[in-house]
Amino acid sequence: MRAVVLDRVGRVRVAEVAEPAITEPDDAIVRVTLTAICGSDLHFLHGKAPIDPGDVLGHEAVGVVEAVGDGVEDVAPGDRVVVAFTIACGACWFCTHGQTQLCEHHRTLGAGTFGGNLAGAQAERVRVPAADTNLLPLPADLSDERALFVGDILTSGLYAATLAAPEPGAVVAVVGAGPVGYFCAQAARALGAARVFALDREPARLARATAAGLEALDVGLRHPVTVLAEATDGRGADVVIEAVGSPEAFESAVDVVRRGGRVVVLGVFAGESVPLQLGVFWARALDLRFAGITPVHAHWERALSLVASGAIDPLPIVSHRLPLEDAERGYELFDRREATKVVLVP
Numbered sequence: 001m002r003a004v005v006l007d008r009v010g011r012v013r014v015a016e017v018a019e020p021a022i023t024e025p026d027d028a029i030v031r032v033t034l035t036a037i038c039g040s041d042l043h044f045l046h047g048k049a050p051i052d053p054g055d056v057l058g059h060e061a062v063g064v065v066e067a068v069g070d071g072v073e074d075v076a077p078g079d080r081v082v083v084a085f086t087i088a089c090g091a092c093w094f095c096t097h098g099q100t101q102l103c104e105h106h107r108t109l110g111a112g113t114f115g116g117n118l119a120g121a122q123a124e125r126v127r128v129p130a131a132d133t134n135l136l137p138l139p140a141d142l143s144d145e146r147a148l149f150v151g152d153i154l155t156s157g158l159y160a161a162t163l164a165a166p167e168p169g170a171v172v173a174v175v176g177a178g179p180v181g182y183f184c185a186q187a188a189r190a191l192g193a194a195r196v197f198a199l200d201r202e203p204a205r206l207a208r209a210t211a212a213g214l215e216a217l218d219v220g221l222r223h224p225v226t227v228l229a230e231a232t233d234g235r236g237a238d239v240v241i242e243a244v245g246s247p248e249a250f251e252s253a254v255d256v257v258r259r260g261g262r263v264v265v266l267g268v269f270a271g272e273s274v275p276l277q278l279g280v281f282w283a284r285a286l287d288l289r290f291a292g293i294t295p296v297h298a299h300w301e302r303a304l305s306l307v308a309s310g311a312i313d314p315l316p317i318v319s320h321r322l323p324l325e326d327a328e329r330g331y332e333l334f335d336r337r338e339a340t341k342v343v344l345v346p
């Protein structure tokens, strides 16, 4: 079958690879009908995370179940499904307590050694372990493109908005209006926020936020503290979601939240640090919540219904639709930030 593999650091290619096979009783084989390139795939492209040349990339997919192992009960051949972006066992303490991102046997498709050596989803077919946990059946009338992001960033946005828990009528600020921030903002509105500000500098992102009915705030033009103060009789945003993963964005989030407000940190952090004045956080009675990786399985059914009802519209983030055979160009466009989101059709 055809699949996107790492050629060498800095380059992918589409190659002929071995067909996946059922190796455990809880496996399923999914024929991929749509897959996508994610920001985290670039870490492998650039050699920041280990993967071997020839390994299949990707972890976002929608498809049709082709075969299942003897132990699979909840999905069957012919079912249309979306694949979870992290592979959880479904049975450990964390999985049975809704924290599948902290699974004792946490794996990721297409993520090399640290992902459990599973082949990726940018392929004609993919093997999905613990299929009952990691595949979500789709309603027949929901298109592949609308369903795709339920397995990853759309549900991340809903998860962050759920942690942010805006009261009805709340004023919400989302720092970063990239694809993840876009979904955070849409989810916050779906959960009852009255006004949702999307903070960014990039004109295309701000335009997309405006088109979705959000209040786009160009932080290069106006100071966000001023704008959020004006919107709240001087208090500041009730809740803020940091959807970038940079010290600057974190500090901006803390700056625009009101005293007694809540900041949810969804952006991915690694080695960065910022000085925290504990007395300031204490005196302002801030509620600071670190989201970590999204426990997608705990929130994706709700995400799916929000997409099906039209409350969240995923299509505006898709900038490119390419055949799988053009994946090399897709990676180049995405790496040069000329594409917001590239979907690949096997």
Ligand SMILES: [Zn+2]
Pocket (backbone or CB within 6 Å): 038, 039, 040, 059, 060, 085, 152, 153
């Ligand atoms: Zn992803």
Ligand SMILES: [Zn+2]
Pocket (backbone or CB within 6 Å): 088, 089, 090, 091, 092, 093, 094, 095, 100, 102, 103, 104, 105, 106
């Ligand atoms: Zn587990």
